[in-house]
Amino acid sequence: MRDISLHLMDIIQNSITANSNRIVTTISTDNEKDFLYISIKDNGKGMSKEFLENVIDPFTTSRTTRKVGLGIPLFKESAERAEGFLSIESELGKGTLVSVSYKISHIDRLPLGDIAQTFSQLVMASPEIEFELKMNNGSDSIQINTVEIQDTLGEVPITNFEVIEWINNYITESIKCIFGGVLDEILS
Amino acid sequence: MKSLAELAAIREKALKEISLRQSNDGYKIIVGMATCGIAAGARPVMNSFVEELKKRNLTNATVSMTGCVGVCRLEPMVEVIAPDGEKTTYVKMSPEMVEKIVVEHIVNGKPVKEYTIGNADN
Numbered sequence A: 001m002r003d004i005s006l007h008l009m010d011i012i013q014n015s016i017t018a019n020s021n022r023i024v025t026t027i028s029t030d031n032e033k034d035f036l037y038i039s040i041k042d043n044g045k046g047m048s049k050e051f052l053e054n055v056i057d058p059f060t061t062s063r064t065t066r067k068v069g070l071g072i073p074l075f076k077e078s079a080e081r082a083e084g085f086l087s088i089e090s091e092l093g094k095g096t097l098v099s100v101s102y103k104i105s106h107i108d109r110l111p112l113g114d115i116a117q118t119f120s121q122l123v124m125a126s127p128e129i130e131f132e133l134k135m136n137n138g139s140d141s142i143q144i145n146t147v148e149i150q151d152t153l154g155e156v157p158i159t160n161f162e163v164i165e166w167i168n169n170y171i172t173e174s175i176k177c178i179f180g181g182v183l184d185e186i187l188s
Numbered sequence B: 001m002k003s004l005a006e007l008a009a010i011r012e013k014a015l016k017e018i019s020l021r022q023s024n025d026g027y028k029i030i031v032g033m034a035t036c037g038i039a040a041g042a043r044p045v046m047n048s049f050v051e052e053l054k055k056r057n058l059t060n061a062t063v064s065m066t067g068c069v070g071v072c073r074l075e076p077m078v079e080v081i082a083p084d085g086e087k088t089t090y091v092k093m094s095p096e097m098v099e100k101i102v103v104e105h106i107v108n109g110k111p112v113k114e115y116t117i118g119n120a121d122n
């Protein structure tokens, strides 16, 4: 994958496939530690402990019968290439939390990519799901929640093209506002 | 900074327009967004569909995505389901192919055969 926003799309797609109806994504930075943290929390069907181990590290399993996915291992690899980590907590019937980190100044850290497009496309495709995106740089934060947006819209569907465009622009501006300036290079 | 007030204005405007009814009985455009699809460029393809529909003010189609695993070497894949249930699968999609599909298939009801699975040069 070329950037983090594409990995996000992929990982959130897992949450949707797992029948989640609320998906909360957090993007935050710690300047002092020079780290970028991303987490995706859903309320989908979750995974058993045993299954989860296989999912995170498909190459350590002795099983060859199971088809292994690519999405999570690729995300993990991208984090580790930049001195970061990927971890997953999951409980059957409750949901899943995927957490990823990257060392910001690491030469192999992927660019953030177009986070706004990831979200506006997800909202367009799955308007029935509650998406929340929180952006936090340690001192300021902005969040956007699709249920709140739908409340403001009343009977106008959130998939209305102008609304989708507004969501896209809102997130683009928020990202600049929260991660621009000091952290400009995160946008590169 | 964008504000919720703007959103309220969009709402007012949308309520005035008849095009509000994004019908569920129109065409369904479903873009494959599993790992292979995303890596092969499914996102700009989806974007182009949205842009084309918007540009032409078409309300007889919805765009969505699926995380189901497709056939990696044929990605990005797009499925178009007509109101009568007829399914067309487009393979190896690029944003440049989208306009033709929208004009010929969504507007005129004729699937673009050359982009479908039977015609993909493997």
Ligand SMILES: Nc1ncnc2c1ncn2[C@@H]1O[C@H](COP(=O)(O)OP(=O)(O)OP(=O)(O)O)[C@@H](O)[C@H]1O
Binding pocket: A010, A014, A015, A018, A042, A044, A045, A046, A047, A055, A068, A069, A070, A071, A072, A073, A095, A096, B034, B035, B036, B069
């Ligand atoms: N949020 C989640 N909730 C429940 N199960 C999940 C979640 N994320 C992943 N899984 C399980 O882990 C498996 C592996 O996920 P992964 O993204 O690595 O591959 P995949 O989705 O199967 O295929 P692809 O290569 O297209 O991503 C999934 O098939 C699913 O069973």
Ligand SMILES: [Mg+2]
Binding pocket: A010, A011, A013, A014, A069, A070, A071, A072, B034, B035
């Ligand atoms: Mg996946």
